[in-house]
Amino acid sequence: MPPHATAAGRQHVRAVTSHLKTPPDNQPSWTTAPIPDHHLQLANDLLNTHAWPERETALQQHRTTIHEPDLPTTLNILTILHPDIPQLEDLRELIADLREHGFDTVSEHLRAAHDEQATLEAWVATPSWTESITFLQDHADTLQRPHLRKTLLESDHPIAVQHGAILTLAAQYQPDTLLRIITKPAEAAELATNALENGDLTTLATILLVCPHSAELPGTGPLLIAVSLLANGHEEEALVAAQDAVISGERMQNRAHCIRGYVGCSPPNNRRDLQHVPNRTRPNNRPVRTAHHQP
Structure with missing residues (x-):
């Protein structure tokens, strides 16, 4: 069954159950458990973000809610009711990390990962190979991180693999020689x-x-x-x-x-x-x- 059909069916079951004066004892919890409005607002605010800076701002606005004891239960219910929204699973894992490791620790890690990805994308997007080599020199501390080079080399995308190989040769050749190898x-x-x-x-x-x-x-x-x-x-x-x-x-x-x-x-x-x-x-x-x- 397609995810959207499953979602519609489960939401219908929950709606019907909510109108019963005495729900059956064997009903799963997702059909009857309450979903607080501010929990739903947290989920909607985070799902509407597109990059880490926006998401961090949204999380700051709901920082107190993140540590409420019943929030994980609410997110589990939302994940069950909306299998057509796979981002809910990512949100549930993010909230779990924030609760386990602390808001500041997780935020700092995700902010660094975002900045690293932004630097990588800017490097790949440089309009010429001359500018690419200059950018690599200026951002070598970030681009020469071993895990980043490994990720590029293991990619299925030829451009990513090429840039991973450039990072490898950058440790062996001077910038002018590297530019000649490329061009x-x-x-x-x-x-x-x-x-x-x-x-x-x-x-x-x-x-x-x-x-x-x-x-x-x-x-x-x-x-x-x-x-x-x-x-x-x-x-x-x-x-x-x-x-x-x-x-x-x-x-x-x-x-x-x-x-x-x-x-x-x-x-x-x-x-x-x-x-x-x-x-x-x-x-x-x-x-x-x-x-x-x-x-």
Whole structure:
């Protein structure tokens, strides 16, 4: 049954029960328990807020009511009567936290979380990458918090993941280098290839997240994807990407990648034999693709 239909049915039962001179003994409490007007006013005032500053103001106005012994019962009844208003469950949990941990403690925590989210949204909304890097520098204390970076990287939204990766690289590269990684695919690919040479596959994968267009560069891009896929156990996809790297790259570029990849994946005592790496690549047999990227 849809939530709104369930809500209508329960409210009808309560209305009918309220007109009975002697309600049945087996009736659930939500059909007969009183709902004080000031409790209902608290719920309505809080449900009509849209952000923490407004909600904090509303809570301040009802600060005394929050600690009334029967308020949790009222909120339970409202939640049962209105399953079509899921925000009531959030409100019930908020009131429980305020009662357990104290108004000031919970308010301070939620205010900090709101400010943090506002800073993050403002960073993502900056109109250019140059302004984005400047904003990151100015708000590094907030944006570089580990839990925030972790949340971004675990998101299903590509833009969030990209910004989480930017935060990761910000700890490794100077702002001007970071800006070039974001806006210049060729330079990003070069740094990713350097990371491959050094066996740093984490940085390689992070650069690809920061500058996805670097993966579109003929030869180099598919190679980097192939290594990243292989490192994560996706062998079949890695093989396809490696074949794409061979087909799309120039002959000399392929030989260079073969050598550089050998350096990155081989132990130091094998690197003296690099001059004997065979050339297993094929001539390019299709047009070179160009990456399309807007700074």
